[in-house]
Amino acid sequence: MSIKYIKRSIVALLTLALLNGLSGCAVVAVGAVGATAVSVSNDRRTAGTQLDDFNARRKAAGLISQDEKISANSNIEITLYNRVALLTGQAPDQTTIQQAESLVNSVDYIRKIHNQIRVGKPIPATSVLHDKWLATKIRTKILASDNVPGSQITIIVEDSEVFLMGLVTNQEATAAVDIARHVDGVAKVVRAFEIY
Template sequence: MTIIRMALVALLASLLYGCATPVLLAGAAGGGTMAAHDRRTAGSQIDDQVIEMKAFARMQKDAALAKSENAHINTVSYNGVLLLTGEARTAELRRRAEEYVVNIPKVRKVHNEIRVAEPAKIGSRSRDSWITTKVKTKLLANKAIDGTRIKVVTESGTVYLMGLITRGEANLATSIASETSGVKRIVRAFEYLD
């Protein structure tokens, strides 16, 4: 598959399934480059992908959560830390989403950032994808930080930053994200090395 095709698939997936996917655009051109810079082991990277798939699958078994008019939930895992973002119409649906994922093998912690609100429309998701792309591009362009080590997720203008990094790197990444147009709030879900 060509790089352009991979990028188009990633963009389409981001629009249909969530706002975390645009990071694939940055990785599509670099192939294994991002994996080589990642501080997680190869096994942890695979575990994170499995966690994301299992979390999504478990929530889809719940008829109410599976309906797009009731919930739009994204699952992102980094080093066994699972981030849930999106919207659920009720606090009960928000609670149930977390309940389904908390006992997935190798999940060490769950950040439940699901908002109780009407599920976001495609326009909002597209804006979030664009914000993620802008933040990730700025991180990758900054020579003072290795942007491949930071996962960026945007939901309703809130940027979530994840990764295994130092506090100095976290502060720089936060500063870069905060200077990006469209960012309303930043949530740091980092694990610190120092």
């Protein structure tokens, strides 16, 4: 999808909204669509791959949530980037972890799985908030770096462990890991990159 096409689409939608006298909410929604379109155009993945990743992630998450044994006792998150799945969270035992991986592996689109689920109880809300804060700190430092393309890095933090995904060069991956490692509060950094 070209930038020119995106700009034309945004202008057309805004014009339509104004001509039809739509409420402010509709204009905000159109603006959100425009922001998403710009985000899509900055990604090294094709728009088709981004959509396929989104749909495959939803399918895999649905399989996990439909399995009562897994969903009742576990907290499992799935992140998908360029057909590579990252599984994070907690499960009561190794058998449940393997079952979750097996379900995700049954989605044909997914070609590789990084299973980083830990044995244990789901982390408390305070740890979740701390993880979000850590992710924000890392994102801020990565965006400030000239050596890392921040728009190409996906940051997942789970119980103070940082997982980095994206389509990057080896130098960009090394720089991103170095930045994350030096953020106060980070326990461990795991690379789940694809080298570009």
